Structure formats: C-alpha cells, structure tokens
Amino acid sequence: MSQKFIPLSVPNFKGKELEYVTHAIETEWVSTGGPYVNEFEEKVCNYVNAKGAVSVQNGTSGLHIALKVCGVTREDEVIVPTLTFIAAVNPVKYLGAEPIFMDCDDSLCVDPYKLMEFCRMECTFINGKLINKRTGKHVKAIIVVHVFGNMSSMDKIMKIAEEFNLKVVEDATEALGTYYTNGIYKGKYAGTIGTVGVYSFNGNKIITTGGGGMIVSNEEELLKRAKHLTTQAKSDELYYIHDEIGYNYRMTNLQAAIGIAQLEQLEDFIKIKEVNYKLYKKFINEIPGLEILNFNENIRSNYWFYALFIKDDFPLKRDQVIKYLSSNNVQVRPIWDLISEQQPYIANQNYKIEKSKTYLAHIINIPCSSNLSTEDVLYVIDCLRNVHNKK
Incomplete structure (x- = not known):
C-alpha cells in the first residue's frame, strides 16, 4: 500500500x-x-x-x-x-x-x-x-x-x-x-x-x-x-x-x-469528490467509533470537505487521530476553533453555543482533493481501521 x-x-x-x-x-x-x-x-x-x-x-x-x-x-x-x-x-x-x-x-x-x-x-x-x-x-x-x-x-x-x-x-x-x-x-x-x-x-x-x-x-x-x-x-x-x-x-x-x-472542469471535480466521499463513507462507517457526516438530503452538494466524526468509544481522541494519521503521511486537520472563543471576539455576545462545542471536539477533515485516487482513499481507510483493530 x-x-x-x-x-x-x-x-x-x-x-x-x-x-x-x-x-x-x-x-x-x-x-x-x-x-x-x-x-x-x-x-x-x-x-x-x-x-x-x-x-x-x-x-x-x-x-x-x-x-x-x-x-x-x-x-x-x-x-x-x-x-x-x-x-x-x-x-x-x-x-x-x-x-x-x-x-x-x-x-x-x-x-x-x-x-x-x-x-x-x-x-x-x-x-x-x-x-x-x-x-x-x-x-x-x-x-x-x-x-x-x-x-x-x-x-x-x-x-x-x-x-x-x-x-x-x-x-x-x-x-x-x-x-x-x-x-x-x-x-x-x-x-x-x-x-x-x-x-x-x-x-x-x-x-x-x-x-x-x-x-x-x-x-x-x-x-x-x-x-x-x-x-x-x-x-x-x-x-x-x-x-x-x-x-x-x-x-x-x-x-x-x-x-x-x-x-470548465467543476462538474467533473464534483463527480470525483462524490465518488470518493461515498467510498470513505461505505468503509469508515463500518469501523466502530467512526462516522463520516452526511450532507443534507435535499441538496446536490459539491462535496468540498469530508467531516470525520470521532466518537467517544473510538480508541483515540481527536488530536491523537491527527497525530497518528500525520505519522502515516496523511494530512488532516481539526475543524476550526470556535470564533466566539478567539481572543479578538471573547467579549462579544453569543447565544447558546452548545452543539458547536461538541463538533469541535470530535471532527477532523480528511483528504478530499479532486485528484485523490481510489488507492489514496483506501489507504486512509486502512490507517483508521488499523487503529481500531489494535485497540
């Protein structure tokens, strides 16, 4: 691989x-x-x-x-x-x-x-x-x-x-x-x-x-x-x-x-990204403790970024998954830190910020380029599967 x-x-x-x-x-x-x-x-x-x-x-x-x-x-x-x-x-x-x-x-x-x-x-x-x-x-x-x-x-x-x-x-x-x-x-x-x-x-x-x-x-x-x-x-x-x-x-x-x-290539890019998204979703959702988040049902998404939700029962927490994948040559990132908690905005009014905190603690983005190959996708999946199998 x-x-x-x-x-x-x-x-x-x-x-x-x-x-x-x-x-x-x-x-x-x-x-x-x-x-x-x-x-x-x-x-x-x-x-x-x-x-x-x-x-x-x-x-x-x-x-x-x-x-x-x-x-x-x-x-x-x-x-x-x-x-x-x-x-x-x-x-x-x-x-x-x-x-x-x-x-x-x-x-x-x-x-x-x-x-x-x-x-x-x-x-x-x-x-x-x-x-x-x-x-x-x-x-x-x-x-x-x-x-x-x-x-x-x-x-x-x-x-x-x-x-x-x-x-x-x-x-x-x-x-x-x-x-x-x-x-x-x-x-x-x-x-x-x-x-x-x-x-x-x-x-x-x-x-x-x-x-x-x-x-x-x-x-x-x-x-x-x-x-x-x-x-x-x-x-x-x-x-x-x-x-x-x-x-x-x-x-x-x-x-x-x-x-x-x-x-001129946008629709082709979207088709590729949709195929890779569905491939990720098919296999990652079979790994206990992991889930690829859905896009809304009433839209045709452009599938820009894929959100991997790491559940509490997965062997590694968010930052540990990031470190593990990085060590295996897979670039990932956490979702953005909440803007209402950033220094320039800490004093601004916010309203019932609850669900955002949950997603912040559990989501990372995984490779999603429109030139990502099937082999690349399967490699990322195998890396995640190996974490679960070694627990």
Missing part, C-alpha cells in the same frame, strides 16, 4: 489553465484589466443563475464588500456562526460593526431554530428594525456559511430574515456548485438565495485561481455598487475622480484565466 504523502486538499490543474494563462501573458493583459475577468464573471454568473457577478481578490474582500453594500455600519450588529473560518467574521469588524455568535445544527451550519429564538426573545422589532435588548443596537444582517459544501436551512433562514428585515449575506466560499434538489428553492445554488453571495477561489477550494473570489446577487443596484467599490470608487475613470472610499479588490486577468479553465 502506498506510503506517499496524501495532502488534505490541493488544486487540480488538468484543463486549459496553461493555455489561457499563456494567452493572457502573450497579449500582455495580466493585471486587473483584461477580457478574462469579464468572461469569468459572466461564466460564474451563468453557472449559478445569478443576475450578475463582481470579481474580487479573495472571499474575505468579497464578504467585506457584501456587508458594505448591505448597509452595515459601525452602529450595527451582524449575526454570525461561531463554527466557521474566522474570515467569515472579520469583515464585520472591518466596518466597525459587532458580531453576535450563533450555534450550529447537525449540518454544521447556523441553527435556524436558535436564530429564531434569539430574534424573538433577545430582541425587539420596532419600526422595521431588529433591536438587540442587551446593547440597544440594530441587528442589520446575518452571515450564513454553507459549511464544507453543505447547505444551510435557507428556507427557514429567509423566513426569519423577512420577518425581522435582516439582510442575508451567503458565505458560499466552500459551496460553489451546491444547490437545492427540492423544496421552495429547488434548483437554487448556494450564494444566490440571500441578498448577496460570495465565493472563494483559494488554493484549497473546489476550483481555484490561486486567490480570488466572486460576489453574486440578484439585485442589480447592489452589484453596481459592489463593482464601484472594488475598483477604487472612480466616478470618472479618465480624470480619476473618486466619490467615496474605494478598494483595490479587483481580480487580475491571470487569475481569471485560471478560473475559467477551472470552471
């Missing part, structure tokens, strides 16, 4: 990436201008059936702009998940606003029932504004993260948002390609249901441009403002007139060239 190093999640460049990048270089369109940027925006927009898309440097800058076009200011608060990567929360602070941390449900996404309870019990709704009883501040928005390519309960969350006049920013940085297969949002892609959606093309995402991200929305005025803000807020490009503070967030033509080639 192979003893080669098996990485957690790495890019897969088997398409026309080199061809398109070479063309960009030969035509000398390498910076934030160039035809590939517009083409990539259009193709992402068409893929997810959104009205428009605006490219950005990364998912974090996309979330920053998404919150800004939703009108979030330093006078406001934003509901955020505690079980997520910190980049989903930091943009709230970029704008001087404050996050309120929410627990997850068994999908690892925001718990809609606790969200509703918080809005009804901890806030008052006055003159179209949700006011936090504790702080007196306006709770203006919620950031919904579609964790690991799963889909949050958008039907419930959108009803809550409508009832309490909340803007919904969908952090779909992990969920490009995930969509509902039934229900009221059947056919709707992650990122296209809320007010604004954001994708990431970081190196470990299902498709990558090295860095890069994309904002999508079905509200044309928000898209227009996002485009304005991400290109230094020029009101007159010839004479360099700027009407507000803008940002240098535009994607480069080189990144977009890679992105187009990657997008």
Whole structure:
C-alpha cells in the first residue's frame, strides 16, 4: 500500500489553465484589466443563475464588500456562526460593526431554530428594525456559511430574515456548485438565495485561481455598487475622480484565466469528490467509533470537505487521530476553533453555543482533493481501521 504523502486538499490543474494563462501573458493583459475577468464573471454568473457577478481578490474582500453594500455600519450588529473560518467574521469588524455568535445544527451550519429564538426573545422589532435588548443596537444582517459544501436551512433562514428585515449575506466560499434538489428553492445554488453571495477561489477550494473570489446577487443596484467599490470608487475613470472610499479588490486577468479553465472542469471535480466521499463513507462507517457526516438530503452538494466524526468509544481522541494519521503521511486537520472563543471576539455576545462545542471536539477533515485516487482513499481507510483493530 502506498506510503506517499496524501495532502488534505490541493488544486487540480488538468484543463486549459496553461493555455489561457499563456494567452493572457502573450497579449500582455495580466493585471486587473483584461477580457478574462469579464468572461469569468459572466461564466460564474451563468453557472449559478445569478443576475450578475463582481470579481474580487479573495472571499474575505468579497464578504467585506457584501456587508458594505448591505448597509452595515459601525452602529450595527451582524449575526454570525461561531463554527466557521474566522474570515467569515472579520469583515464585520472591518466596518466597525459587532458580531453576535450563533450555534450550529447537525449540518454544521447556523441553527435556524436558535436564530429564531434569539430574534424573538433577545430582541425587539420596532419600526422595521431588529433591536438587540442587551446593547440597544440594530441587528442589520446575518452571515450564513454553507459549511464544507453543505447547505444551510435557507428556507427557514429567509423566513426569519423577512420577518425581522435582516439582510442575508451567503458565505458560499466552500459551496460553489451546491444547490437545492427540492423544496421552495429547488434548483437554487448556494450564494444566490440571500441578498448577496460570495465565493472563494483559494488554493484549497473546489476550483481555484490561486486567490480570488466572486460576489453574486440578484439585485442589480447592489452589484453596481459592489463593482464601484472594488475598483477604487472612480466616478470618472479618465480624470480619476473618486466619490467615496474605494478598494483595490479587483481580480487580475491571470487569475481569471485560471478560473475559467477551472470552471470548465467543476462538474467533473464534483463527480470525483462524490465518488470518493461515498467510498470513505461505505468503509469508515463500518469501523466502530467512526462516522463520516452526511450532507443534507435535499441538496446536490459539491462535496468540498469530508467531516470525520470521532466518537467517544473510538480508541483515540481527536488530536491523537491527527497525530497518528500525520505519522502515516496523511494530512488532516481539526475543524476550526470556535470564533466566539478567539481572543479578538471573547467579549462579544453569543447565544447558546452548545452543539458547536461538541463538533469541535470530535471532527477532523480528511483528504478530499479532486485528484485523490481510489488507492489514496483506501489507504486512509486502512490507517483508521488499523487503529481500531489494535485497540
């Protein structure tokens, strides 16, 4: 059995990436201008059936702009998940606003029932504004993260948002390609249901441009403002007139060239990742004390990351499993530490954080690259099976 190093999640460049990048270089369109940027925006927009898309440097800058076009200011608060990567929360602070941390449900996404309870019990709704009883501040928005390519309960969350006049920013940085297969949002892609959606093309995402991200929305005025803000807020490009503070967030033509080639392969990547996920699930769920967590039944997931749940009766605890697999050349990682317990946010309000703590203590992510071979998957499974057999 192979003893080669098996990485957690790495890019897969088997398409026309080199061809398109070479063309960009030969035509000398390498910076934030160039035809590939517009083409990539259009193709992402068409893929997810959104009205428009605006490219950005990364998912974090996309979330920053998404919150800004939703009108979030330093006078406001934003509901955020505690079980997520910190980049989903930091943009709230970029704008001087404050996050309120929410627990997850068994999908690892925001718990809609606790969200509703918080809005009804901890806030008052006055003159179209949700006011936090504790702080007196306006709770203006919620950031919904579609964790690991799963889909949050958008039907419930959108009803809550409508009832309490909340803007919904969908952090779909992990969920490009995930969509509902039934229900009221059947056919709707992650990122296209809320007010604004954001994708990431970081190196470990299902498709990558090295860095890069994309904002999508079905509200044309928000898209227009996002485009304005991400290109230094020029009101007159010839004479360099700027009407507000803008940002240098535009994607480069080189990144977009890679992105187009990657997008052409996205559905194939998803098929590969689904096959490997099911292979893992078939054999790992037979090992006492281990379980591969499910994706929601009413979605077609992109199967970005696989979550291995280590039960209390497994011979090794989370950190011991990480150390053991690492010693066998298998790269794994724990789920993110809770953001509400991180130093910058320790004083912020949180609401009934319970289930997130359980998942933090028991979940690791295992190799899931789209170029992962069947042999690699079986090797990881054998490593885990050997732990149980040696107990």
